[in-house]
Amino acid sequence: MERNHNDATNLQQLLEQISQSSANAGQVSVKDILNSVGERSFGPVVLLAGLITIAPLVGDIPGVPTVMGMIVLLTLGQLLFRRHSIWLPAWVSQRSVPQEKLLKGVDWLQKPARFLDRWTGQRLVFLVDGPGLYVMAVICMLVAMIMPAMEVVPFSANGAGAALMAFGLAIVARDGLLAILATSFTVVTVGFVVASLAG
Numbered sequence: 001m002e003r004n005h006n007d008a009t010n011l012q013q014l015l016e017q018i019s020q021s022s023a024n025a026g027q028v029s030v031k032d033i034l035n036s037v038g039e040r041s042f043g044p045v046v047l048l049a050g051l052i053t054i055a056p057l058v059g060d061i062p063g064v065p066t067v068m069g070m071i072v073l074l075t076l077g078q079l080l081f082r083r084h085s086i087w088l089p090a091w092v093s094q095r096s097v098p099q100e101k102l103l104k105g106v107d108w109l110q111k112p113a114r115f116l117d118r119w120t121g122q123r124l125v126f127l128v129d130g131p132g133l134y135v136m137a138v139i140c141m142l143v144a145m146i147m148p149a150m151e152v153v154p155f156s157a158n159g160a161g162a163a164l165m166a167f168g169l170a171i172v173a174r175d176g177l178l179a180i181l182a183t184s185f186t187v188v189t190v191g192f193v194v195a196s197l198a199g
Contacts, residue, residue, distance in 0.1 A: 010120065011113040011169055014044055014051075015106050028102050030071065031093040034086065042079045045086060046072055046140055047168025052097075053147075053161025055105030065157040067095055069147030072164060076137040076144075120169060124176025133171065136179055140167050143186055146193060153196045159189035 017036045037044040049068040075086055126132055143160050150156040166182035169175070 010117045010173060011047070012110070012117055014047055014172070015109060015113055017044075018048065018051075019103065019106055026099055027096040028099050029094055029096040030067075030088065032096075034088070034093065042075060042086065043168055043171030045075045045168070046164055047172055049075075049144075050161045050163070050165030050168055051109060052105070054158050054165065055102075055109060061097065061101075062151070064097070065151055065160065066148045067092065068161070068164075069144035072144035073141055076141050079137050080134060116169065120173040120175045120178055122174045123178075124180075125174050127176030127179050128170055128174050132176070132179070136167055136171065136182075139183060139186060140164060143190070146190065149197060150193055153193050156189065156193045156196065159185075159192065163189055 014037065018033055020036055033048060034045065037048060049072050053065050053068045070092055071088065074088055074092065078086060128136065140163075143163055147157060147160050150160050163182055163186040166178060166185060170179040170182055
């Protein structure tokens with residue numbers, strides 16, 4: 001995956017880009033946010049989907065986890081087919097959230113972002129480049145596929161959001177160790193959802 005010079009390299013930078021996308025707007029669309037992080041930024045888009053899913057006031061809106069899952073599926077599907085830019089259909093790109101809720105969610109995430117950025121860095125890079133990147137893409141797509149079902153299992157959508165956030169941050173920061181932790185967390189989350197639905 002080729003990096004653009006405008007790509008965020010940590011979580012705080014991505015949050016700043018999201019904040020800028022909502023300037024002077026009553027409603028902030030998916031397209032607005034995507035434009036702010038870059039149309040070639042596959043990693044930041046996955047991180048963004050995870051952040052929005054777990055952000056208070058935003059991720060709790062019915063349907064938001066499902067839309068974020070669709071964005072991940074469409075985005076990473078294009079990555080697997082080696083597209084160099086991200087395309088989303090209008091019915092997804094024009095979905096919007098209130099600016100006030102988005103900014104409150106971003107503000108809440110600032111402190112965790114500073115903490116996480118201190119503990120991430122370039123480690124085991126081979127796990128997030130080349131074949132490793134495609135393996136992560138497939139895992140993220142599997143998480144995204146079950147996100148609609150997670151809306152009926154309390155707190156599970158937050159787990160999926162955290163998993164996507166971890167994978168996205170691993171790609172952004174080129175942190176293979178974080179990718180391993182994200183995979184472990186994903187297995188636990190999916191197992192919890194399957195057990196809840198089966199019970």
